[in-house]
Amino acid sequence: NAQRAGRGEIGHIELGYVASAVYSGLLQRQVQSFCADCPDVSLSVRESPMAALPGLVAEGRFDIGYIRSPMTLPDGVEAVRLSSEGFVLALPQDSWLLGLKAISCEHLQNETFILPEQISGTLHVAAQGGYAPRLGPQPGGLVAVIALVSLGQGVAVVPESVVGHVSLPNVVYRSIEGSEASSWLSLIYRRFEKAPAVARYIEQVKQVARLKV
Structure with a gap:
């Protein structure tokens, strides 16, 4: 189990999102894709006011978030640009x-x-x-x-x-x-994320983003 945890195959992710991530279908596609690859990682998915979401990620209340950019982010929080x-x-x-x-x-x-x-x-x-x-x-x-x-x-x-x-x-x-x-949807996350399951989710989204460039 320690090895699986280290690979991000088990664990828990707190995910916050703004409503337009759901209207576009992007959130559903990315969450379903991750859950298919890592069925033993549990996800808690909750809508959040957009103004608060970057700060909640910075504080660790959420691990990752989907926001609508452009938006100013707190120190230590980075974004992957997704669909426009x-x-x-x-x-x-x-x-x-x-x-x-x-x-x-x-x-x-x-x-x-x-x-x-x-x-x-x-x-x-x-x-x-x-x-x-x-x-x-x-x-x-x-x-x-x-x-x-x-x-x-x-x-x-x-x-x-x-x-x-x-x-x-x-x-x-x-x-x-x-x-x-x-405008465009972005996945936001902490720059120095240590939790393997969260890091794996971020990397999976980055790979999809790279394929679309």
Whole structure:
């Protein structure tokens, strides 16, 4: 058993994630692949607020985490860049914007933006349109963000993987013409990870990332 533990074949991993890692299917693929290779490693998998997740990894409350980058990480925490995706606009179904043939960044100047945890898409769209965005509430996870859109509180710039996965009444998704804003999922981990099972998981994800480059 000591040899197996040393190879990372037995052990325990605390894994935290943000919801969009699940919408994209990435978390499921990587966890299932690891569990198939190492069936005797137990995984505890829990959703976490994105702002807190890097700190929880640094403190050892989670061993690894899936976040949406770009994001500033604490000292000693590193990231493997995984799949990249663009953003879409979530609109209330009575929005005047739906009368337009194409919605561009400039059209959103007077809209109130409901903020997801990863605000880079919102800021990028406003910068491309040449204005300071009117910022509304930041209610938490993506379902909470899209719920406020469905209540008519504003619009939201959200990862395109929510389309087809988060379907709420009164919400319509549209592409944003000319916007090149993108974000990507990252696996974060402690730089000097000593637990063999955790190190094995990280290495497996890195190998997949290398194959895709």
